[in-house]
Amino acid sequence: MAQVRVERTDDGYVARNDRGAEVAMGSGDEQGVFTPVELLLAALGGCNIVTVEPLTAQRGHRLVRLAMTVQAEKVEPTLLGPITITYDVELPEGDEKAAEVFRAVAHRVEEKYCTVSRALREKTEILLELPERPDASE
Incomplete structure (x- = not known):
């Protein structure tokens, strides 16, 4: 948990x-x-990047630089529009397959293996538990 x-x-x-x-x-x-929204974006980016990096390396393609920007605009005061993940990658020199492997891994991670991506996409249910009688000593 x-x-x-x-x-x-x-x-x-x-x-x-x-x-x-x-x-x-x-x-x-x-x-x-x-802000809480920035933390949401950081969680999404973090989930993707910490999964992409080792999977790409395991396939023999250690990226020289791996970073990303995650952004979204509010379309209403309490609603985000589409979230965009933009990778900033430097490929190893002379590694012709690195780009192909990175792109395939990044797509697969975002679609299937990033828990935060899946939670947002599948609209994970949120349960609110409130104390019956709030106590000032708690």
Whole structure:
């Protein structure tokens, strides 16, 4: 099971995992923090890139540079339009098959192996659990 805890702190908001990593977030007015939408885009990009890189390398094509930009515009105040993933890749010199392998792997990862892509595409159900009687001591 994947899990993070998100909470308000004295400095804003933070998401933490059980391994001690944390990410600061806010509304976008603050410096040095991600907005929730930026975290969604980062999760999508991260899921794709950490899957593409080892699969390409396993096929014998270690890319010199592998980066991406993930972007989306809000089409309504609370609705994103299409999300675009744009790769920035430098292929190994003299490796004629690297481009073909990279493109095939990147397509397959986005379509089948990236959990975040699949969750967004298949509209994963979100369940909201609220305490029956919120307690100030919790």
